[in-house]
Amino acid sequence: MKARMVHIGNKQISQAYSVHDEHINAVDRAKLNELLLDAAEKMEGVSVYFDHRITGVDLDNNTLEFKTRENEVKHAKVDWIIGADGAYSKVRSEMMRRMRLNFDQEYIDTGYCELYMPPKVESDGTLTFALDPNHLHIWPRHTFMLIALPNPDFSFTCTLFMPFKMFEDIDTEEKLMDFFRENFNDSIPLIGEKELLNDYFSNPRGSLITVKLSPHHYDDKALLVGDAAHAMVPFYGQGMNCGFQDIEVLHEILDKHAIRPIVVKSKIPGLDGALEHYSHERVKDAHAICDLAMYNHYEMRHAVTSMRFIARKKMEGYLHLVFPRLVIPLYSMVSFSTLPYSRAISRWHRQNYWINMLIATSLVSTVSITSFLGFRHRHSLVSNIRDVIQSIKNLC
Numbered sequence: 001m002k003a004r005m006v007h008i009g010n011k012q013i014s015q016a017y018s019v020h021d022e023h024i025n026a027v028d029r030a031k032l033n034e035l036l037l038d039a040a041e042k043m044e045g046v047s048v049y050f051d052h053r054i055t056g057v058d059l060d061n062n063t064l065e066f067k068t069r070e071n072e073v074k075h076a077k078v079d080w081i082i083g084a085d086g087a088y089s090k091v092r093s094e095m096m097r098r099m100r101l102n103f104d105q106e107y108i109d110t111g112y113c114e115l116y117m118p119p120k121v122e123s124d125g126t127l128t129f130a131l132d133p134n135h136l137h138i139w140p141r142h143t144f145m146l147i148a149l150p151n152p153d154f155s156f157t158c159t160l161f162m163p164f165k166m167f168e169d170i171d172t173e174e175k176l177m178d179f180f181r182e183n184f185n186d187s188i189p190l191i192g193e194k195e196l197l198n199d200y201f202s203n204p205r206g207s208l209i210t211v212k213l214s215p216h217h218y219d220d221k222a223l224l225v226g227d228a229a230h231a232m233v234p235f236y237g238q239g240m241n242c243g244f245q246d247i248e249v250l251h252e253i254l255d256k257h258a259i260r261p262i263v264v265k266s267k268i269p270g271l272d273g274a275l276e277h278y279s280h281e282r283v284k285d286a287h288a289i290c291d292l293a294m295y296n297h298y299e300m301r302h303a304v305t306s307m308r309f310i311a312r313k314k315m316e317g318y319l320h321l322v323f324p325r326l327v328i329p330l331y332s333m334v335s336f337s338t339l340p341y342s343r344a345i346s347r348w349h350r351q352n353y354w355i356n357m358l359i360a361t362s363l364v365s366t367v368s369i370t371s372f373l374g375f376r377h378r379h380s381l382v383s384n385i386r387d388v389i390q391s392i393k394n395l396c
Contacts, residue, residue, distance in 0.1 A: 005135035019317040057094040081222040089228035104212040115199045119154035130190045145301040215279035220272035230286035235296040288341035
């Protein structure tokens with residue numbers, strides 16, 4: 001997807017992600033999981049167990065307790081625990097019992113409900129997309145919004161984001177249709193009234209959570225990665241990327257510290273120092289992308305409708321074309337580079353300062369020049385104004 005398509009009234013406005021025609025990808029999460037599992041199973045020393053729910057973690061003795069689907073309890077003795085067990089991490093809970101771990105959890109007052117937009121059937125029976133598939137479609141309505149993402153089968157997955165109170169208030173079919181006719185009227189024939197009613201009242205309401213913590217490790221015993229370390233709202237589309245980058249950064253740091261899979265007296269030599277280094281590097285970036293995701297929620301549901309926002313984006317894009325190394329738009333830094341998230345924010349703030357200075361200087365210069373010319377030619381201006389007034393009087 002190379003741009004956002006903003007639906008306002010009967011208009012569709014394309015807002016490109018990059019002046020260099022760069023794009024983001026809509027990825028089938030299930031297919032990606034299958035590919036990763038296939039790759040992991042081919043690696044030497046890797047064993048994969050399904051239907052094992054973690055029920056206990058003993059960090060001091062490096063043991064884990066699991067319960068299978070048949071309620072059989074199993075134990076595992078390990079050298080090192082990496083907790084990638086999601087936003088409600090059991091490993092993280094056990095870490096909090098044993099150390100001074102700073103933890104911040106926030107639910108935003110926005111829920112979501114998924115809706116399905118079927119493929120469009122052409123006159124010859126072939127299937128195609130109901131909307132442009134090279135765009136992320138957004139219906140921004142300031143405090144709530146609808147988005148649509150394309151799927152390989154020509155359908156779109158639509159997601160309605162709005163405050164929970166609004167979900168509670170829209171409790172009848174008549175209220176839902178009135179709400180969609182008023183706010184997302186062009187989406188109704190694409191989704192279908194029957195499908196819309198069925199999805200809205202059948203699909204669950206999801207909640208959105210942000211999790212920040214510091215540090216991400218406990219001595220040389222455990223490390224948290226992915227949502228267990230930094231759950232975020234989905235509006236920047238960086239949650240999975242950030243999890244992959246956790247592993248990339250971890251490998252780089254393990255290599256820098258020359259960590260090898262050798263256990264000496266129940267410890268991996270040097271691992272404690274490497275994990276300390278990892279937390280020092282990664283915590284600030286994890287916090288940064290959580291904040292950026294919250295900011296992009298505001299941008300998607302509200303700012304994209306502002307002419308001031310659009311004008312500034314166009315100016316940033318022009319400056320980036322002219323000075324590609326000096327000015328880089330925030331979205332490009334986050335989505336199209338490997339620049340750490342914290343450095344992207346820092347650079348964005350500096351750029352904003354100088355862009356604001358440029359705008360202010362331009363305005364002051366324009367006003368000053370206009371005032372100077374007006375003062376210099378004030379006599380002729382006064383004379384011209386008198387002539388205009390007299391002409392109007394003569395007409396009357």
